[in-house]
Amino acid sequence: MTDLWTGERIRLRGVEPQDWEGFRALALHTVDARNADVVEPPRSDESFRAWATERAGRTPNPAAYQLVIETRFEHAFVGAVSVGETDARAGRFRTGIEVTREHRRQGYAAEASELVLTYMFAEQRSHKCEVEVYAFNDASLALYRRLGFVEEGRLRQHEFFAGTYHDVVLLGITADEYWAGRARPSLR
Numbered sequence: 001m002t003d004l005w006t007g008e009r010i011r012l013r014g015v016e017p018q019d020w021e022g023f024r025a026l027a028l029h030t031v032d033a034r035n036a037d038v039v040e041p042p043r044s045d046e047s048f049r050a051w052a053t054e055r056a057g058r059t060p061n062p063a064a065y066q067l068v069i070e071t072r073f074e075h076a077f078v079g080a081v082s083v084g085e086t087d088a089r090a091g092r093f094r095t096g097i098e099v100t101r102e103h104r105r106q107g108y109a110a111e112a113s114e115l116v117l118t119y120m121f122a123e124q125r126s127h128k129c130e131v132e133v134y135a136f137n138d139a140s141l142a143l144y145r146r147l148g149f150v151e152e153g154r155l156r157q158h159e160f161f162a163g164t165y166h167d168v169v170l171l172g173i174t175a176d177e178y179w180a181g182r183a184r185p186s187l188r
Contacts (some may be wrong), residue, residue, distance in 0.1 A: 004119055004185065005067075007111040010078060012067040014060065019068055020045070020052035022077030026098050034074045034134075034161055063088065064172035069099070069112045078103040081112045083120065091127030093120055097140075105181055109143055117147070121175040122185050134159065148180075149173045 005012045024045065026032065033039050055066065063086040069078040079099035086093040095116055099109050120126040129151065133140045145151075149171040157165035 004123070005115060006072060007115055009045075009072055010108050010111050010115075011070050011072050012069060012081065012112060015052055015055040015066060015068055015080075017049070017053045017056050019056075019077060020048040022068070022100065023052060023080070024048045025077075025100050026079065029101065032098075032101065034060050038159075038161060044098070063093075067112075067116075069097075069108060071103075071108075076103075077114070078108045081116055083116060085130075091125065092130060093124075093126050093128075094130050094132070095120075096131065097143075104139070110147060113143070113147055117173070117178055118185060121178055126175065128172055129178075130170065130172045133169050133170050133171065141169060141171075144171050144173075146172065148177050 003011075024043075027040070027043065027048075030039050047185060064084045066080055066082040068080055070076060077100065077173065079137050081095065081096065081097045083093055083095050095113065097113060120129065127148075130152075131140075131144055132155075133144065135141075135154070143182060151169060152172045153170040155168040155170065159166050159169040
């Protein structure tokens with residue numbers, strides 16, 4: 001490995017001002033927005049431009065960040081992965097991911113998640129990663145289970161949208177569980 005942020009098919013990088021169109025694409029579909037978080041009122045292109053420009057100017061913070069996922073060779077915007085709710089004392093953090101419709105089911109989300117987990121476990125001394133996934137989001141549940149996450153609980157009727165209440169599934173993976181069967185990064 002020569003770059004912790006580069007995988008076989010993708011690269012993780014900071015947000016650039018020109019990424020506003022990719023983030024707008026992520027927000028255009030109500031179902032997609034709902035799967036990732038909540039549906040918000042429509043935003044202007046200028047709002048997306050200003051947001052991306054502001055994000056691009058931020059100083060990197062290893063405890064809370066959002067990175068763009070792009071294809072390694074074509075440099076196409078694939079989506080974004082984030083880390084937040086970091087608890088340094090307990091060694092916990094949360095992560096989330098969004099992938100554009102045209103790049104789904106191609107392994108990009110799994111590869112991006114593995115790069116983030118490797119960084120957080122190998123470089124930041126984190127002990128555990130947690131995710132929250134809506135119970136109806138079968139694709140995300142399958143992704144995290146494939147990565148080795150274990151269901152730790154369920155918040156029943158926890159979120160309200162689309163006219164009804166929905167469960168949230170809590171999943172987690174420890175550093176030891178993550179490294180089981182994986183090669184740790186080398187110093188060379």
